[in-house]
Amino acid sequence: MKTLVVYFTRTGYSKMLAENIAGKINADTEQIKDDKNWSGILGYLKGGLYGFSKKMTQIVYSKRPENYDLVIIVAPIWAGSVPPAINTYCKKLKDKINNIAIVLNSESSSLDSTFKHIENLTKKSSANLGVIKKKMTVHDIENKIEKFVEELK
Ligand SMILES: Cc1cc2nc3c(=O)[nH]c(=O)nc-3n(C[C@H](O)[C@H](O)[C@H](O)COP(=O)(O)O)c2cc1C
Numbered sequence: 001m002k003t004l005v006v007y008f009t010r011t012g013y014s015k016m017l018a019e020n021i022a023g024k025i026n027a028d029t030e031q032i033k034d035d036k037n038w039s040g041i042l043g044y045l046k047g048g049l050y051g052f053s054k055k056m057t058q059i060v061y062s063k064r065p066e067n068y069d070l071v072i073i074v075a076p077i078w079a080g081s082v083p084p085a086i087n088t089y090c091k092k093l094k095d096k097i098n099n100i101a102i103v104l105n106s107e108s109s110s111l112d113s114t115f116k117h118i119e120n121l122t123k124k125s126s127a128n129l130g131v132i133k134k135k136m137t138v139h140d141i142e143n144k145i146e147k148f149v150e151e152l153k
């Protein structure tokens with residue numbers, strides 16, 4: 001199965017998850033970037049606003065999702081939702097994604113409603129992996145990743 005792991009990250013955690021998963025299943029990876037500066041406290045505040053209002057941004061990506069059997073989207077939670085680049089990617093490319101799996105991570109927030117949000121955006125049901133950093137040990141997270149990649153096979 002040809003798989004693409006697409007991720008958006010501000011501070012590197014989603015990149016680390018994406019590369020871990022991709023390495024286990026020999027998948028391609030792609031970092032989505034957008035036209036906004038999310039760094040610093042102003043970037044954080046703006047990110048909260050954009051996340052909360054489910055805004056979109058101009059995104060940059062190069063790999064075509066239609067060339068893959070499965071696209072795994074890896075994203076952090078921003079104000080109970082996902083970063084705008086992920087909203088944009090899902091809305092723009094939903095018809096080109098054959099199958100989807102979603103990996104979300106947060107500090108402490110529940111992820112259930114955000115999984116549903118992405119499933120609604122893409123109109124596809126997905127395999128899901130959720131990482132809540134303050135509620136899970138590194139060992140728990142690695143076990144969950146192992147289970148998730150087994151389910152994908
Ligand atoms: C703008 C913004 C909003 C956030 N909102 C939440 C939130 O509502 N709940 C939560 O648990 N974590 C929240 N976080 C924390 C991130 O989801 C978390 O640190 C994540 O692991 C960061 O991933 P990254 O390193 O790939 O950017 C927020 C972070 C940012 C930058």
